[in-house]
Amino acid sequence: DTGVSQDPRHKITKRGQNVTFRCDPISEHNRLYWYRQTLGQGPEFLTYFQNEAQLEKSRLLSDRFSAERPKGSFSTLEIQRTEQGDSAMYLCASSPDSILNTGELFFGEGSRLTVL
């Protein structure tokens, strides 16, 4: 399967713990995005990488959130000292860096976080 993959699919944690999510984008895609989605809402943009460079971060991304893409391939999103309000689906998406790119994103299946 050559789609975007995310791990883990589900994570249940206690408030105050740290969690890390991993995303493997489609191999030839230079751009990688993290979104957050809560029930009944559309995706909210968190951050964006072009290769290994983090080029944009949303104001939603508090100091407890950090994302990396060290070699321009897979990415990790870490949430420190989790709070109940962090409970959401965390979506990763990728897209090619091409003049033909019209903003279409290819999404993974998401990582659902539940903070107790």
Next chain:
Amino acid sequence: GNSVTQMEGPVTLSEEAFLTINCTYTATGYPSLFWYVQYPGEGLQLLLKATKADDKGSNKGFEATYRKETTSFHLEKGSVQVSDSAVYFCALSVPMDSNYQLIWGAGTKLIIKP
């Protein structure tokens, strides 16, 4: 600013009924328009897209036409199936610096009853 407004759900239909989910937008410049679908427990998938005015996107029996004069991109299907039950998101993208800004609607839940 840029925004997307789509009809609130849930929309409940019987199998083989005609479907319309309305989507209107405001945008500067010339956006591309998308419909994404999210089946229960899954991530978002692109359903169809249109990149310029009067383009018609189509896939799996769904269609949507990019109407610049009415700033709309309504999703239609002539005969829905139970397997079409999902949440549908309308979205637009506009170029911004070296990237694209994606603006999402709130989603419309579709329930198809047998």
